[in-house]
Amino acid sequence: MSKDTVTAVREGGLRYTSKVGGSPFLGSGHTRSCFKCGKHRPPSSLQSLRVLGRNEVVCKPNCKTAE
Ligand SMILES: [Zn+2]
Numbered sequence: 611m612s613k614d615t616v617t618a619v620r621e622g623g624l625r626y627t628s629k630v631g632g633s634p635f636l637g638s639g640h641t642r643s644c645f646k647c648g649k650h651r652p653p654s655s656l657q658s659l660r661v662l663g664r665n666e667v668v669c670k671p672n673c674k675t676a677e
Pocket residue numbers: 644645646647648649668669672673676
């Protein structure tokens with residue numbers, strides 16, 4: 611899952627200086643933070659967990675393996 615890593619695009623030779631919106635966590639652009647440890651990880655390293663009726667995401671297989 612390493613496509614769409616960079617947001618900066620060239621279109622027809624135009625060069626964009628990439629100012630991408632707000633988040634410092636660019637990664638794949640789809641990182642979410644673990645509900646338990648707060649680390650931002652790509653979806654492939656997260657699993658959903660139902661917490662109090664909501665779906666939260668946590669590290670997969672668990673936070674200890676998270677680097
Ligand atoms: Zn975690």
